[in-house]
Amino acid sequence: MTRPLTVSATWLVGVIEELTRQGIDPSRLGAPWAQHLEDVAAPTRHLQLVQVRRLWQRAMQLSGDPLLGLKVGVALPLQSMNVVALVLMHSGSLRQALGHTVRLQQLVSNSGRFLTEPAANNGLQLVYRVTPSPVAMHPAQIDSLFAAYLRLLYRCMQANRRPTSVELPGTESHLTDHYETYFECRVILGGEHSRILFDAETLDSPWQAADPTLLRILLGRAEALLTTQGRSDTLVDYVAAAIAAQGFSEANCDSVARSLDLSRRTLQRRLAERGSSFRQLLEAVRMSEALEGLADPALPLVMLAERLGYAEPSAFSHAVRSHFGKAPRALRDELVGDLSARGKALGISSHESSDNPSSTCEAD
Incomplete structure (x- = not known):
């Protein structure tokens, strides 16, 4: 059982608003973003990482602009990073700000992790490692993150101080x-890593306006x-584990609450406090779990629907369409293609059986 990873709603709302300014209709992003924008905007709300990745993939299909990620990132409001933006702005130096970034990043997103590593001549590199997921992170999404993050740092750094270089993968040189x-x-495109390099002098130059x-x-x-957030994650872990133990067909709010020695009302209240239900x-x-199953081409869709507690394959198909904007078969083709491409990039041979005979009776 994999606990869903999340992205802060404040960040996502900023992204959607900027995508709209770039001429993309939110209703065409493969999920009901336009209708639920007000609900999404709750500051404590977090959205599933896989949904956000699907949103970026769809946005790039609709736009076709290779610089879309940069344009969105540089225009994001400071509020998108909530309290993290303020912490960085009042850090005493860039080195201190990078430390706070590593410590506090999960308040904004679990889509990847920033890590600091030593660089030449007492410098430092900030490396971004993408969180593994059946849904690949589009390079434009990384572009937007780096553009937004550096734009914030540039507001604090001296005008003559900039990174030594920025390296990004997945983009043509x-x-x-x-x-x-x-x-x-200096920017290096199409490289192996996502990282920013800083020299020692830039790292330790004081930020005059910091309080x-x-x-x-x-x-x-x-x-x-x-x-x-840690308490919320713990509760989510417990609830997810209870659902897995009881099975998707049998688990309900009453049975899960009893397994956690809580009343139904207490469980509902604690989840509501965390912006969920x-x-x-x-x-x-x-x-x-559906994504994990769809990424396995040998697993028949009918069997996956039954495992997830859907009485009819059509109900499973409708749920996947509503959640990810694509039918299960189309999403499987995309996921298997992504995994195959990543395997080839790593020199791993792929032996998917996408033409499994059992697929002929599966749901669309």
Whole structure:
């Protein structure tokens, strides 16, 4: 059982608004973003990582602009990063800000992890490692993250201080000049890593406008949010484990609450405090498991639908369409294609059996 990873709603709302400004109709993004934008906007709400990745893939299909990620990232409002943006702005130096980034990043997104590693001449590199998922992270989504993050840092750094270089994978090198215009430094495209390199002098130059007293207050708030998120994650883990133990067909709010020695009302209240509900969590875990199953071409869709508690294949198909914007078969083709492409890039041979005879009776 895999607990769904999430992305902050404040970040996602900023992305959707910028995609709209770039001429993309939210209703065409493969999920009902336009209708539910107000619900999504709750500051404590988190959305599934896989949904956000699907959104970016669909946006790039609709746009076709290779610079869309950069354009969205540089235009995102500071509020998109909530308290993390304020912590970074009032850090005493870039080195301190990078440390806070690594510590607090999960308040914004679980789509990947920032790590700091030593670089030449006492410098430092900030490396971004994508969280594994059946749904691949589109390079444009990484572009948007790096563009938004560096734009925030540039507001704090001295005008003559910039990274030594930025390295991004998945983008053609002929666009280098455009990327260097956005990032204001040397850019390496199509590389193996996603990372930013800083020299020692840039790392330790003081940020004149930083307020250490305010920083302490902001860090206290951020740590409290991390603790709250940790409790939320623990509750989600317990509920997800109970659902897995009972089975998707049998699990319900009453049975799960009893297994956790809680009343139904207490479980509902605690989930509501975390911006969720039992029904939303059940569907989130179910769709997370659906992705894992769809990524396995040898698993018949009818069997997967039964495993997830759907009485009819058509109900499973409708749920997948509503959640991911594609029918199960089309999504499977995409997932298997992504896995195959990644395997070839790593030199791993692929032996998918996508023409399994059992697929002829599976749901669309």
